[in-house]
Amino acid sequence: MCKREKLRHDERILENLMGSRRHWILIWVFFYEILFPNVQGSELYSKDALNSFLHDYAVTNSPKHHAGILYNVSLPANYSGMEVSIVRIRARTLWVNGAYFSFFKIPPRVLPWPFVRRVDLVFQNLGIWSDSHYNVPNYTFIAPVIGLLAYDSNESSRSYGEIGLSIMGENPFIVRLPNVTFEENRNVTAKCVRFDRNGTLEFSNVIAKNTCISRVQGHFSIVIPSQIIITKKKKDEGLKWWMIGLAGGIVGLVLLLVLGVWAYKYLQKQRIRKMERQSERSEVLDTIWIGRSRMPSASRIRTQPVLEKSYIP
Structure with a gap:
């Protein structure tokens, strides 16, 4: 199949998905309510609130969006230590070419779900805030928590909020984490961890010193057992x-x-x-100094000298 025929084939797939968009939305909402009816905890709400704030702030404070251009966003001072960037990309581009921005490589044959024509990809690096929002029992972070989240870029349909990225091909997401602070040790095994929206954790093997793979978007980091740190x-x-x-x-x-x-x-x-x-305490003698030494010295002669022949008989 030549490249032009392949593009036409991809366009027909997109049109079919767009035609069934409402059905997909209803199915997604239905299953989500059944599987996660009680996900209302304050911790999850805090994470969702943070994600929503970072997305809205990135959309509001970045320049006019041009498709395929990554914008780094300067956050308020009270979020110092976090890094956020955003890129708007077409669904067709994701399907045909994939994308490689920030710390994430998205393979081809990926579609937004529910389907939208354009997607806002928000990349997060929580940095020093990682421990404040995420934790892994009995494990310690050796890399910051980073995130890849997708949103519908259509202002009129913002009610969809966060959407998913479905991988239709064989290749997974490749995640390269920054600032990994750990020296390799045969007795210690570092693990990749992915945080799902419902609060569950998914562990996987580290592919390289700082590389993880996943077939689902979300937040990622690398951890080691806490006992090693202790x-x-x-x-x-x-x-x-x-x-x-x-x-x-x-x-x-x-x-x-x-x-x-x-x-x-x-x-x-x-x-x-x-x-x-x-x-x-004995007889008093005068003293004199000879060089640096103090020496005793007699002040007078006790017996006067007398000549032997001083008297003539």
Whole structure:
């Protein structure tokens, strides 16, 4: 099949899907109400509220949308640490070529569901806010939580809100997570985790150091068991205290040597002073300085010299 015939074939598929759009919407709403009747928790509401805010803010504060151009959005100061970008793309482009924006590679033969002509793809990087909105019991994040969400770009039908991306082909979404802070260890296995809208978690293997795959959109991250982090912290703490003890021992040894030298000099001075006091108690002698030494000296001659022949008989 040549390329032109393939495009016509794809267009006929799109037209058929557009014709049955209302039926798909009704079916989707029906099954969602049956499968998830009680998904009204405050945590899920908080996540949905955040997603809705980020989408509305991105749509409102990005330049006039041109199809296929990714816009990075500057968030308010109280959301510092998050990154959000948005791209508007045609359903036909997704079906024929797929897309590769931000951290996500979308394969060809993907359609929005319920079907819409144009889709707003919103990419999120929660960064330092990851732990505030998502958690995995007994696991620790070693990468930020990032998200791929799709919305109907038609202003008149915004009531649809978030929509799905259905993969009709064999290739999955490829997710490359940024800032993975983990050194490979044979005894530790990192896992990809996907957060669904209903609060469920889906684990999968890490394809490469920072790469995960999935057939469903959503939020993604990489985690490792928390016990590994605790053990590493204990080892780090032990090494830290060992280094502190070693440094303290060296300082103590230096102080001991200094104290020993000072004590030796002090005792030597005391001995000299004692000798001086004893000498002062005996006959008083004058002292003179010879160089740097203080020496005793007699002030007068006790016996006057007499010549042997001074008297003549």
